[in-house]
């Protein structure tokens with residue numbers, strides 16, 4: 684990736700990069716958007732009137748999400764008082780501790796995994812485990828069970 688031939692394609696020396704005719708595209712999100720437009724028959728780009736969420740998620744994943752994931756993997760924690768300056772704020776559903784939003788979002792995820800309506804991805808499984816591996820969750824289940 685640092686060889687001159689590859690640097691001629693992507694001067695940053697990073698992957699991925701694609702060449703399509705005369706066009707060179709780097710950056711994952713840009714590649715996705717480019718390919719969706721270049722091959723409309725695949726129907727991967729919504730019509731212009733339905734692009735609000737499409738753009739939001741492409742840009743969110745490319746910017747805040749990538750930063751959050753890399754920063755976390757490097758052990759960099761945004762100081763609480765500086766979260767307003769970070770595009771992603773923090774990694775919690777709401778705030779920095781378990782809360783009612785986790786109860787509800789966690790229940791939706793756990794039920795979805797149980798009923799097969801949510802794909803069993805590692806991240807979803809880990810999140811569901813955090814929510815269900817709690818004394819309060821076990822107590823609530825016992826109470827539910829005793830009412831049958």
Ligand SMILES: N[C@@H](CCC(=O)N[C@@H](CS)C(=O)NCC(=O)O)C(=O)O
Pocket residue numbers: 684696697698699709710711712745749
């Ligand atoms: N923001 C870039 C990230 C690209 C990136 O970080 N690629 C890493 C691999 S995941 C890479 O090529 N690292 C090798 C290097 O920098 O030498 C994108 O969305 O494509």
